[in-house]
Amino acid sequence: MAVAWSRAPRRGLIATLLDPLRRVGPWRLFALGMGTLLFVPIAVTLASWLTPDMEVWRHIQQTLLAEILGNTVMLVLGVGSGVLFLGVSLAWLTARCDFPGRGLFDWALILPLAVPTYVLAFVFVGLFEFAGPVQSFLRETVSSDLRLPSIRSTPGLILVMSLVLYPYVYMLSRAAFLSQGTAPMEAARVQGLSAWGSFFRVALPMARPAIAAGTALALMETLADFGAVSVFNFETFTTAIYRAWFGYYSLAAAGQLAALLLLIILLGLTAEKAARGRARFDQRQAGGVTRIPLRGWRAWAATGFAASVLFLGFLLPVLQLVIWGWGHLADFNERYLELVLNTLTLGAVSAFITVTIALLLAYARRVQPDFITRRAVGASTLGYALPGSVLAVGIMIVFTWLDHRVADLLEPLVGDIGGQLLTGSVFALIIAYVMRFMAVAFGAVDSALEQIRPSLREAARSLGARDWEIIRRIYIPVLRPGLITAALLVGVDVMKEMPATLLLRPFGWDTLAVRIFEFTVEGQWERAALPAVTLVAVGLIPVIFLVSRTVRKHPRNQKPAAAEALQT
Structure with a gap:
């Protein structure tokens, strides 16, 4: 009896704390969180006018x-x-x-x-x-x-x-x-x-x-x-x-x-x-x-x-x-292979995270298709309209502030940590990629999701399946071609992205795009060719996909009309 009495308040307290989240709904909450993730760098970028660097800004304004x-x-x-x-x-x-x-x-x-x-x-x-x-x-x-x-x-x-x-x-x-x-x-x-x-x-x-x-x-x-x-x-x-x-x-x-x-x-x-x-x-x-x-x-x-x-x-x-x-060809050495590995790693990791989030956002919009969820999902996919340099500045301002707060909290315990936990990290770079190319992944995933009848989810729910089980056992197998397409498109875009990579990459973490920039700044066009050829070859993959779709949708039974030639 004592045990039951002691547990009841804890269950009641937890239920009370989680009740607002239940009313909001986990999928709506997830969509709101992703929309906020994009809004924060935009907001802090606009808020930079509140604390201007007047000396530098005056010089920029004049020159x-x-x-x-x-x-x-x-x-x-x-x-x-x-x-x-x-x-x-x-x-x-x-x-x-x-x-x-x-x-x-x-x-x-x-x-x-x-x-x-x-x-x-x-x-x-x-x-x-x-x-x-x-x-x-x-x-x-x-x-x-x-x-x-x-x-x-x-x-x-x-x-x-x-x-x-x-x-x-x-x-x-x-x-x-x-x-x-x-x-x-x-x-x-x-x-x-x-x-x-x-x-x-x-x-x-x-x-x-x-x-x-x-x-x-x-x-x-x-x-x-x-x-x-x-x-x-x-x-x-x-x-x-x-x-x-x-x-x-x-x-x-x-x-x-x-x-x-x-x-x-x-x-x-x-x-x-x-x-x-x-x-x-x-x-x-x-x-x-x-x-x-x-x-x-x-x-x-x-x-x-x-x-x-x-x-x-x-x-x-x-x-x-x-x-x-x-x-x-002498540039094809261990350093070049390291650049290729860094580029492929960033592309693969960013593509996996971006496509996973895009799938969850597309599912959230179907499970809870209310005004708030739809607007939050739309906000999550606005990053493609923002230059990589703008996102990089916003992310760097946010992460710099977080680093300083964490450093202040840990200084009494471990001493000065240098204030460089998030800034200049691969994590910051991947966050920028995810925000920048979410629209690319969401478009491919959402169009594939349109082909799944809602009755499949309803039937699975009637059999007692939860949302995560429905996604894992029904949606992912059916959507596999669309997910692969989305990952391919995002991965190639990430590998070609230059401004965000230049501004946010960790020291020494160079990619093919960064190496091309370094060579072109020095006027070494010929040495920039090898990494450029690699990027063009990688970029051909999604283009070939687009071409194959164009050919498949091309009208087959069309003959030229016996019309007049185009006159001036």
């Missing part, structure tokens, strides 16, 4: 701020125009026109996605600078006084970034054009519109939501880029953040610059969402797709245009990297 603001505007406008022109035009040609090589270009034009922007940047600089092989050859064969415009210029950087990022617009625009079918275009032609008029007044407005989504992705990558702008010595917010952190040794100033960049991105996302309004793009096939047969010079002009983009964006850099790398 850099106007330049980086102007450069950012020029880069966004230039790259936006470039990816729109390349992506939309190539998508229209491959989806709705017929010309020599169309079947090859249909999927091959996705390949530039495998080349990181900073890799294409140093290849172009190494090839086309004044002392490079292209200008040297032209001076020897054409004229000794010949001098091409400098590749290290704003137009040169815009060209490089447009060649790498246009596939975002190309893939979504192509899908939108294919989904429109033939009926809208035929109706426009009946109304007296020319082929060009039908494109601009019918096909293009219908595809606008898809084009806007692809352009937004490309511009997010543009604002987040650090490697390419460093190669071109082009000052942007990401390079200024790096300089404030490692040049002026001011985390506060880096935080203020990161906050400005964050505000620009949030304003851009809000404007893009407002511009699209409630528009949606439907990818259901509206009948068959008949293509306009291009003949004569128009056909070969289309082939030449597509071939030029593919050559500059993929074939040329890969060929040049192989040539340079072959001449520096």
Whole structure:
């Protein structure tokens, strides 16, 4: 009796403490926790304005701020125009026109996605600078006084970034054009519109939501880029953040610059969402797709245009990297293998953690699909819109504060521990990767989860199975292909990530991306080729996956329409 009496209050106390959590729900609580995890670095980054480093900030304001603001505007406008022109035009040609090589270009034009922007940047600089092989050859064969415009210029950087990022617009625009079918275009032609008029007044407005989504992705990558702008010595917010952190040794100033960049991105996302309004793009096939047969010079002009983009964006850099790398095989040593191991380790660990959390978030949204859970899950996947440098600054500010508090608590017990428990650790780096690429994993997992009928979970619950058992015994086996795909996409993105790795990596923990940065800063383009080839080869894996999906979904029974050629 005494034993029962003594245990009852303890059970009552525990039940009382856990009762609020039961009312909230474990899955809703998990989603709220993950949403908060992303919000904290954003909040502390914005809060850096409360304690500004006035001396450093005054120097930045007088010497850099106007330049980086102007450069950012020029880069966004230039790259936006470039990816729109390349992506939309190539998508229209491959989806709705017929010309020599169309079947090859249909999927091959996705390949530039495998080349990181900073890799294409140093290849172009190494090839086309004044002392490079292209200008040297032209001076020897054409004229000794010949001098091409400098590749290290704003137009040169815009060209490089447009060649790498246009596939975002190309893939979504192509899908939108294919989904429109033939009926809208035929109706426009009946109304007296020319082929060009039908494109601009019918096909293009219908595809606008898809084009806007692809352009937004490309511009997010543009604002987040650090490697390419460093190669071109082009000052942007990401390079200024790096300089404030490692040049002026001011985390506060880096935080203020990161906050400005964050505000620009949030304003851009809000404007893009407002511009699209409630528009949606439907990818259901509206009948068959008949293509306009291009003949004569128009056909070969289309082939030449597509071939030029593919050559500059993929074939040329890969060929040049192989040539340079072959001449520096001596760099393939133990140090290089250590870089590969570090890169693969970070990619594998980050991919496993990210996909696991993404699976739990997707499950939480189905178990408790209320407003709070859905908003918390949405907040957890916003990291992809944030540059790695912004996340790195926010995480470093949080971890620095935590390290100081822990050091203060432990100092009376163990003495001074140096205050470096979390900052500059692999753990901080992995946290940044998880937050940055959660959206990539969640998209792949959530789309796979849509194929599982809710009745399976209900049947398992009726048999007494708990949520964890349902996930382990039903969801994971069924979702295995989707989980592998998500892990693959996240792992490759992690291995190519440069700014977060540069800012947060532990001392001596270098990766292939870091080694490329070190060589390009010193102008050693040829020595940067071997790690660059490795990253391009790894980056081809998810691109091949995208290509295989493109080929599988490609309409098989489509023949060119007996329509007029595209007129000027």
